Amino acid sequence: MSDPRQQKAFPVSWDQFHRDARALAWRLAGAGPFEGIVCITRGGLVPAAIVARELGTRLIETVCIASYHDYQTQGDMQVLKPIAERVLAIAGEGGQGLLVIDDLVDSGKTARLVRDMVPKAHFATVYAKPLGRPVIDTFITEVSQDTWIYFPWDMGLSFQPPIRDGVA
């Protein structure tokens, strides 16, 4: 996200996120079966829990990656924990049979890094932006590249000025 002046906001409530993650599970139900889920923390933990419940998946692994160290600005990719060898051994060659889940794909850098680890896994996110979309196999909603998605776990209730007051 390079130009903050062009940004649009896409706030997501818990209810909407649950519906969208469940819609993702419906779509994934036809793409499996999967040996296990690898969620990209931290954002992937929430949709992974919802999808795992719907698909009856009990084997859940994490790959821990951070890159947005400052708000809305991507920095160096840090792999804090790779996918465990034990889980890779259960999957087929190249991670075949694994389902990798994240909350969203933006530039696609995070998903590409994980693709390098498990090129044959199935990649799914709830939301996708155009730059990252080609890296993902299944997603639910696309938003434009200049949109920032606000997740419910990052928000709280606050006063909203009337629309009239914001009109120039």
Ligand SMILES: O=P(O)(O)OC[C@H]1O[C@H](OP(=O)(O)OP(=O)(O)O)[C@H](O)[C@@H]1O
């Ligand atoms: O497609 P990209 O441009 O790489 O961005 C997408 C990634 O950025 C966010 O994670 P973040 O690094 O902020 O860490 P978090 O999940 O712990 O919040 C989001 O959860 C994705 O994992």
Ligand SMILES: [Mg+2]
């Ligand atoms: Mg993340």
